[in-house]
Amino acid sequence: MRILVFLLMMMGTPVCSAAVELQGSFTQGGLVFGKTMPGAQVQHDGEKVPVSPDGDFVIGFSREASETSELRVRLPDGGQERRQLQIAKREYDIQRIDGLPERKVTPKKEDQTRIETDRAAVKRARARLDQRIDFLQGFEWPAKGRITGVYGSQRILNGKPKWPHYGVDIAGPVGKPVRAPADGIVTLAHPDMFYSGATLIMDHGHGLSSTFLHLHKILVREGQRVRKGQIVAEMGASGRVTGPHLDWRMNLRGKRVDPQLLVGPMKSE
Incomplete structure (x- = not known):
């Protein structure tokens, strides 16, 4: 598994020190497990993602997922942050x-x-x-x-x-x-x-x-x-x-x- 820790930015400007930790397979068919601030709201490619009270969440990519995927986070203080994820393409049998x-x-x-x-x-x-x-x-x-x-x-x-x-x-x-x-x-x-x-x-x-x-x-x-x-x-x-x-x-x-x-x-x- 690959572990990426993203320091998210809002409009190109650093905001506080909020971090999202992502761990998993950034590839078609992959799952990625995330950790963010308690109380944060997460969207993945425009869809609301469940987030646990401690900030845990999981996102996934379909068999034919595009090469890029967008993660958006709304922090408890109202700040909005986003990240473009690079998704590897696979060859199938x-x-x-x-x-x-x-x-x-x-x-x-x-x-x-x-x-x-x-x-x-x-x-x-x-x-x-x-x-x-x-x-x-x-x-x-x-x-x-x-x-x-x-x-x-x-x-x-x-x-x-x-x-x-x-x-x-x-x-x-x-x-x-x-x-x-x-x-x-x-x-x-x-x-x-x-x-x-x-x-x-x-x-x-x-x-x-x-x-x-x-x-x-x-x-x-x-x-x-x-x-x-x-x-x-x-x-x-x-x-x-x-x-x-x-x-x-x-x-x-x-x-x-x-x-x-x-x-x-x-x-x-």
């Missing part, structure tokens, strides 16, 4: 997967209602926004194994280009334990969604959530508080898959970010 059941690639009309119901449930689960700062404790891999899919890659299924992949895929046997990557609250525990099969979502505070797809079994319930490292599910092969694996995704207030940037290289089991 293209993956071809053949042999999937055609119904999973091109759903029938009777499947569409179920798909829309699934999407609405996921949207509700990710809409939670509170002051918990579980994300500040850091993240760890929810499972270990061979990485078979990465964030940002675009998949061509049965010869048809689909939406980019927004998670990291970890291969392993059915029943392998899946652990909470950080503390959180379970906001969705669905046994069987059309595309993602058994699906689990947990919220880490400020609108940052982890999603686990294609599970074999979910071991926690909605509303349950979970702790970092706690076994919450079992790896599986449910939904649209070609084999057992865990698809781990992260979302920040509508932005799809790369979980792999938070955990670094995977250590051997």
Whole structure:
């Protein structure tokens, strides 16, 4: 991780000695954790950012984020400050997967209602926004194994280009334990969604959530508080898959970010 400490300026003139500390990945799909003065208000690219009573906040960048991003801070004394952030561009892999059941690639009309119901449930689960700062404790891999899919890659299924992949895929046997990557609250525990099969979502505070797809079994319930490292599910092969694996995704207030940037290289089991 890179650590940048910005002394923000207002209209080119120094104001008091207010500082914002930013730590994270300044790249497409990255997350950056910030610290500012208690009582300050933060905006990122024109959108209001939740700030904890102690001044903690988190911002993120989408897969196709622009090369520059603007951070604005209104200090408790009314002073306004801003900073232009430089965002690195990434190159993404293209993956071809053949042999999937055609119904999973091109759903029938009777499947569409179920798909829309699934999407609405996921949207509700990710809409939670509170002051918990579980994300500040850091993240760890929810499972270990061979990485078979990465964030940002675009998949061509049965010869048809689909939406980019927004998670990291970890291969392993059915029943392998899946652990909470950080503390959180379970906001969705669905046994069987059309595309993602058994699906689990947990919220880490400020609108940052982890999603686990294609599970074999979910071991926690909605509303349950979970702790970092706690076994919450079992790896599986449910939904649209070609084999057992865990698809781990992260979302920040509508932005799809790369979980792999938070955990670094995977250590051997």
